[in-house]
Amino acid sequence: MERNEIEAFLTLSEELHFGRTAERLRVSTAHVSKTIKGLERQVGVALFERTSRKVALTPVGRQLCEELRPAYEQVRRSVRNAELAGRGIQGTVRVGYFGSAGGRYLLEVAERFEARHPECAVRITELQLSDGANRLRSGEVDAMLCCFPMREPDMTIGPPLISEAKMLAVPAGHILAHRPALSLEDLADAAMIQNPPQLPAYFDEFHHPRKTPSGRPIRPGPTAATFQEILALVGAGKGVYLTTEQAPLFYLRPDVTFIPVTDAPPLQFGLGWLNTGLTTRVQAFAHTASATATATRF
Structure with missing residues (x-):
């Protein structure tokens, strides 16, 4: 099938009107009719039912349209991407x-x-x-x-x-603050600041589990909407929070201590x-x- 045949067939399948199809393609109605007749001779079966009052796809025409349109649209996207790449x-x-x-x-x-x-x-x-x-x-x-x-x-x-290792943000005066490193089991000894509900549940459970690896419960703390709010709550002694190893480089505070968590999955x-x-x-x-x-x- 030639490009002009594909365009004529798909456009007519949308418009179901030879005149409007010709207008869209900027050709004559006779040219559209000739192109469709040639395509039907090529496939050996009628693709459209034509009467004086309407034009409709035949079952074979409908099947061809459903299978042809996605491939044609993909070709158009590929050509468009190539044009953009050529222009930069x-x-x-x-x-x-x-x-x-x-x-x-x-x-x-x-x-x-x-x-x-x-x-x-x-x-x-x-x-x-x-x-x-x-x-x-x-x-x-x-x-x-x-x-x-x-x-x-x-x-x-x-x-x-x-990929970054995890650290636990804890209040500077917390019992864990003087430890050189922590494990996920230590989370049972503090409340965990909660992420906002907009984050997916599976994401929250992966990074802020409700239980330690041995099954000890981790108490939920208050909820915060931003990371600055989280650190403010940690500094106020309201809980702890698992964060990235680069957090101390950008969010150093006198009331918050960051401690490595050796067995936590990386961010x-x-x-x-x-x-x-x-x-x-x-x-x-x-x-x-x-x-x-x-x-x-x-």
């Missing part, structure tokens, strides 16, 4: 992150990306824990640096780019975007992020 990446890519460590990493990625694609700017936005993925779904950002695990059905999650981060949001810009930024993570030690 342009416009703006908006990327969100949680925490200062993620922001520092994205700034390095953005510097490399803009050097490689000078006609495309990167806009980096800090997100709060209470945002969850809502600002991605609302279209405010094109991609976000996600903390794993992230198993949202409407999102595509790239490979891990950063891993990677880029995520909506399944419908993989633009050429996002794809190029993801490639740059991967190359940056490979070249940088965190």
Whole structure:
């Protein structure tokens, strides 16, 4: 099948009117009719039922349309992406992150990306824990640096780019504050500050379990919406919180002590975007992020 035959067939299957199809394709009605008749001779069966009052797909025509349209749309997207690649990446890519460590990493990625694609700017936005993925779904950002695990059905999650050991933020005067290292069993001796409910339950359980490995309960503490609120509650003696090893570099406070937790799973981060949001810009930024993570030690 030639491209003009595919376009005529798919357009007529939408319009079910030869005149409107001709207008959309900017050809004559006779040309559309001739193209469809030639296509029907090629496949050996009628694809449309024609009467003086209406045009309708035959069962074979309907099946061909259902099978042909997705492939044709994919070809159009591929051609469009090739055209954009030929012209270079342009416009703006908006990327969100949680925490200062993620922001520092994205700034390095953005510097490399803009050097490689000078006609495309990167806009980096800090997100709060209470945002969850809502600002991605609302279209405010094109991609976000996600903390794993992230198993949202409407999102595509790239490979891990950063991996960091965990530390426990505890009140400076807490009984655990003078220990050189802790284990997850020690969490039973303190209340755990709770993440906002916008975060997925599976994510919260993975990083802030309700029980220690031996089954001892971990008491829930108050809920906070942002990391600054979490640290304020920790400093006030309201509980403890599992966080990243880079937290002391960016959030050092006299009322909070950070202690390594040797048996906690690491914090891993990677880029995520909506399944419908993989633009050429996002794809190029993801490639740059991967190359940056490979070249940088965190």
